[in-house]
Structure formats: structure tokens, C-alpha cells
Amino acid sequence: GAGVSQSPSNKVTEKGKDVELRCDPISGHTALYWYRQSLGQGLEFLIYFQGNSAPDKSGLPSDRFSAERTGGSVSTLTIQRTQQEDSAVYLCASSSTIGGGSTEAFFGQGTRLTVV
Amino acid sequence: SQQGEEDPQALSIQEGENATMNCSYKTSINNLQWYRQNSGRGLVHLILIRSNEREKHSGRLRVTLDTSKKSSSLLITASRAADTASYFCAPQTGGGNKLTFGTGTQLKVEL
Numbered sequence: 001g002a003g004v005s006q007s008p009s010n011k012v013t014e015k016g017k018d019v020e021l022r023c024d025p026i027s028g029h030t031a032l033y034w035y036r037q038s039l040g041q042g043l044e045f046l047i048y049f050q051g052n053s054a055p056d057k058s059g060l061p062s063d064r065f066s067a068e069r070t071g072g073s074v075s076t077l078t079i080q081r082t083q084q085e086d087s088a089v090y091l092c093a094s095s096s097t098i099g100g101g102s103t104e105a106f107f108g109q110g111t112r113l114t115v116v
Numbered sequence: 117s118q119q120g121e122e123d124p125q126a127l128s129i130q131e132g133e134n135a136t137m138n139c140s141y142k143t144s145i146n147n148l149q150w151y152r153q154n155s156g157r158g159l160v161h162l163i164l165i166r167s168n169e170r171e172k173h174s175g176r177l178r179v180t181l182d183t184s185k186k187s188s189s190l191l192i193t194a195s196r197a198a199d200t201a202s203y204f205c206a207p208q209t210g211g212g213n214k215l216t217f218g219t220g221t222q223l224k225v226e227l
Contacts, residue, residue, distance in 0.1 A: 004158075031214075033214060033215060035217070041219065042204070042217055042218055042219035042220055043159075043204070043216075043217040045214065045215075045216045045217075048214035050214075056214055089157070091157075091158060091159070093158075093159070093215070095215075103164070104149060104161035104164055105149075105151075105159075105161065105206075105215055106161070107158035107159045107160070108158055109157045109158045110157050110158055
């Protein structure tokens, strides 16, 4: 597609259930990012994939959070045993790297997760 | 990687006025990017300034970079109500490095 696509756009889940959030980056982009944004707050970095390198997972808040990127394209963020504090908008972005320098990141519209 | 800190946290101006937002960072950078976010959804890239550039323009936007002070500013001239949004800077230290964001500046442009 032309841009970064995230699905679902909204997700309501019961506390304790697992959820999967999907991100389709722009074709050919080697870098993929996941962020979390709580209401009125800044973007909290979660995880970063760059090409075939090991992902930077330093932002994942707990072992209930995991992400994978299959075939260097689609990524899935999984939250196990969801808690109410996991409620937030989850944003995905992708970018390319040219000549050792990074280019702009393109963001999806996010998935609004509500844990009830 | 590093995170930029935007200042002020909130800014309210009248339509037609100029808006200036600042960003400070801690270590040497390759480039610094500015983004806008409307209504708490996806961010939109505004402008990228490289470490060897001092000023860059794009329409009503003007970005400056002072690497000696480790700071950048974003100026929006002749603001419009549609410029109401949150603005974030993202300093980037190297090719392929992750982007991290601060808490942003919330700009409100009133009619």
C-alpha cells in the first residue's frame, strides 16, 4: 500500500486476555518502530527493527509485551494478559536508510487499545 | 539514540501570529526531525535538518539548528487554526538509529 497500515484501528478487550496488533510498513522500508501513547502523553518507544539486525527491545515495559517482524515486512505486537494500564494508542512507523543516513519515518494511524 | 526535550510544553497564540517551539538534546547528532500530531493519532513528518545545516525552510516552516548549543527551533509563520496540533522533535544520532520522541509542544491557534 501507499502508507503504513495498522489493524485493528480500535480494540476493546477484557483484562487478562491476549491481543495482537498488526503493522504493515511501507514496502522496502528496512526500519520499523512501535510506540505507545497514553492520553495526553508523549510517545513511549517500545521496540525497533532494523533490517536483519537483532531488534532493540529496550522499551518493552514488561515480559507480557513481545513483537516480531516476519520476512522483514509485517510486524505483530502481542500483549499477553492485558492490564488496564495497557490502554493506549499503539503507533507503528517505518523508514528507510539511505547511504548510512536515516530518512523520515512514516506513521500509521495507530490502534487504540482499551482494556476493560 | 536520544530523546529531544521540547519547550514550551504548551503554547497558545492568535491566528496570524508566529509560533516558536524549541528542542534541546544531549549528544552529537546526524540529523534532527520535526513531526506534527493531530488528534492523538499518527505523526506526520514536517522537516529534517542535517547536522551540517543551520537553517531549513519548508513553506511557512523554518527550522534552525545550533549544534554548539545542542538545540533546534521550529518557527511557524502566519499561523492558522489548522496548525493546532502537538509538535515533536526527534534527534537522531546515527544511520539506522531508532527515533525517540519527547512529550512535545501542544500548540493551540485561536481564531
